[in-house]
Amino acid sequence: MSKKVFITGASGCVGHYLIEMLLEKTDYDLYLLVRDRRKLQIDVSDRPNVHVIEDSMQNIGNYQALLRTMEFVVSTAAGWGGEEAFVVNRDKTIELFSSLDPQVCERAIYFSTASILDSHNQIIPEAGELGTNYIASKHACLETLENSVIRDRLITVFPTLVFGGAENKPYSHLSKGLKDILKYVPYARFLKTDGSFHFVHAIDIAQIVTYLLTAPSGPVAPARPARLVLGMQRLTAQDLIVQFCEYLNLKVGWQFELTPFLVDAVIKLFRIEVAEWDRFCIAQRHFTYDVVSPETFGMVSQYPRLANLLAEVK
Structure with missing residues (x-):
């Protein structure tokens, strides 16, 4: 049965x-x-x-x-x-x-x-x-x-x-946004941050x-x-930028390091509202x-x- x-x-x-x-x-x-x-x-x-x-x-x-x-x-x-x-x-x-x-x-x-x-x-x-x-x-x-x-x-x-x-299956939230994410890669390649996922x-x-x-x-x-x-295997934020750039045929050159201190300073300077959970995740960095x-x-x-x-x- x-x-x-x-x-x-x-x-x-x-x-x-x-x-x-x-x-x-x-x-x-x-x-x-x-x-x-x-x-x-x-x-x-x-x-x-x-x-x-x-x-x-x-x-x-x-x-x-x-x-x-x-x-x-x-x-x-x-x-x-x-x-x-x-x-x-x-x-x-x-x-x-x-x-x-x-x-x-x-x-x-x-x-x-x-x-x-x-x-x-x-x-x-x-x-x-x-x-x-x-x-x-x-x-x-x-x-x-x-x-x-x-x-x-x-x-x-x-x-x-x-x-x-796919055409015969609904897209996940991330796959829906993947094309939009790629639009920001030409700018994001100049940033360097510590993180993994x-x-x-x-x-x-x-x-x-x-x-x-x-x-x-x-x-x-x-x-x-x-x-x-x-x-799958762990990816660092730097791996992500490199692989995105390879796909778009872009070079990764000089990068500005985006430290947690700098992120916190920007949040305070521009009075950006950040929930407690978001602050916890920003501090965590490695998922x-x-x-x-x-x-x-x-x-x-x-x-x-x-x-x-x-x-x-x-």
């Missing part, structure tokens, strides 16, 4: 790649929660194993009976701001996972954000104290889920900077999640509750973690380098 997977946020960028990959590699029954079925750009009309549920996370309580029959749940849905962030990211997400039957559910995959972790993948208290509604709600939800009845089968994934999208493409996220939903328990499968930060990629699980990343992303910019 085919196993059942309940997916929230299915009409988003990551959701599209995940659905496509699950349809290709499994015979699972997919239950897709979408607010507007018209945003689902994958034709599932001839797929008897795909069930589209047009509703919002606010009404997740209406599906408790269905959720108790699920072997797998993948929650990618997110509220990005305002009160909705706490309702969706904390209250309704906790309600979703609380509805699972521990006797039936095999794996529960929760999408959080790497922003709430330090370089050793530990939760930082500042995320709850200073974070935006989105950050603070993710922080509160994780603490609750890791102490819940499904903690022994919970896998939390923390995407770093997410790129992705990771990125990951949505198709590589889909590869990893599909593996987690199909791999048997064993030495390669993560211990649970698990924290997996999804990202690096112990990351996993498709290679961690014996697969091959489709977008291992920034150059792979830039090659697709129209």
Whole structure:
């Protein structure tokens, strides 16, 4: 008998790649929660194993009976701001996972954000104290889920900077803005700053999640509750400038060093309003973690380098 997977946020960028990959590699029954079925750009009309549920996370309580029959749940849905962030990211997400039957559910995959972790993948208290509604709600939800009845089968994934999208898939926020970012490279190449980060493409996220939903328990499968930060190799701010300039055939010459002291001076001089969380991030500068990629699980990343992303910019 085919196993059942309940997916929230299915009409988003990551959701599209995940659905496509699950349809290709499994015979699972997919239950897709979408607010507007018209945003689902994958034709599932001839797929008897795909069930589209047009509703919002606010009404997740209406599906408790269905959720108790699920072997797998993948929650990618997110509220990005305002009160909705706490309702969706904390209250309704906790309600979703609380509805699972521990006797039936095999794996529960929760999408959080790497922003709430330090370089050793530990939760930082500042995320709850200073974070935006989105950050603070993710922080509160994780603490609750890791102490819940499904903690022994919970896998939390923390995407770093997410790129992705195509003609038949919605673009991530970063991919939407990539062309605009390139416009500023001719000026940004004269600046030098200390910082580093990771990125990951949505198709590589889909590869990893599909593996987690199909791999048997064993030495390669993560211990649970698990924290997996999804990202490619660390990039410095200088690497970013160099690779952007290579793509645009620009030279990197003399650079003015933009120190934290100088940034703080500019903020004060021009009386720029900066939230406490933004100040914390400016001081942090390095957003690096112990990351996993498709290679961690014996697969091959489709977008291992920034150059792979830039090659697709129209």
